[in-house]
Amino acid sequence: MARNKLIEERVQALVSELLAEEAGMELGGRRENIDDIENAMVRIGDLVAREVGMQKLKLHTEHPPEHPRCPQCGHAGERRGEQTRQLITRRGEVPLTEAKYSCPKCRRHFFPSAGRLGA
Numbered sequence: 001m002a003r004n005k006l007i008e009e010r011v012q013a014l015v016s017e018l019l020a021e022e023a024g025m026e027l028g029g030r031r032e033n034i035d036d037i038e039n040a041m042v043r044i045g046d047l048v049a050r051e052v053g054m055q056k057l058k059l060h061t062e063h064p065p066e067h068p069r070c071p072q073c074g075h076a077g078e079r080r081g082e083q084t085r086q087l088i089t090r091r092g093e094v095p096l097t098e099a100k101y102s103c104p105k106c107r108r109h110f111f112p113s114a115g116r117l118g119a
């Protein structure tokens, strides 16, 4: 619970800073209404959610294994660069960049992070 309180305080500070920077920028002189406020809630909330997803996914993918086993035959895979795909989450699409491997024995491409993340 203490952790959530700390996060809540940090989010409050961040949002205050963002709103102060945005104040009066986007309405072209008209008064803000409830739709504008709700739109800002969704837009900023989605941006925060996407950033949380991107940073947490990066922690799981930034140090890929050197020679992971092929999920089909168990032979050691060889690195073949990386590939980015869009993960569909409850808060929209989040890019996921994963190390890509190929199996020299059965010529299959695979992504070890997919198994680890369940994605």
Ligand SMILES: [Zn+2]
Residues within 6 Å of the ligand: 070, 071, 072, 073, 074, 075, 103, 104, 105, 106, 107, 108
């Ligand atoms: Zn294989």
